[in-house]
Amino acid sequence: MLSSTLAALRATGMRPSGGGKPIKQFTIHLVTLDPAQGSEIRKTRPCVVVSPDEMNRHIHTVIVAPMTTVSRDYPTRVRLRFRNKEGQIALDQLRTVDKARLIKRLGALPAETAQQVSGVLVEMFALPDR
DSSP states (O other): OHHHHHHHHHHHTOOOSSSSOOOOTTEEEEEEOOSOOTTSOOSEEEEEEOSOHHHHHHSSEEEEEEEESSOOOOTTEEEEEETTEEEEEEGGGOEEEEGGGEEEEEEEOOHHHHHHHHHHHHHHHOOOOO
16 A cells, blocks of 8 residues: 555655755654644654655655653653663654754664664554454
């Protein structure tokens, strides 16, 4: 299903905005999340790009998961250490943002952490047994 959607994106000829480097899945960027509403995570903070590279190449938005140093015992949080700080990737706070909100690239997730993030996302979006 996703591959047919991505093929359709390629067929439209859409190209990402800006002329910078391609935005890759599992890279960490400083992202402006304001304005936020209600319980959404706010302010400018590091976020992990979770949208696939194919989508990132062809549309003007990316899906990000904010990082936070506020620890919650949620199954949708993945622990990590980044820039000498303990924190979590808040997969329960996924946001689609325009690439203009990405201020700068800060790094990338280690392979093991990227695998954990991918596993949690699969669990979150798995179809329930019927």
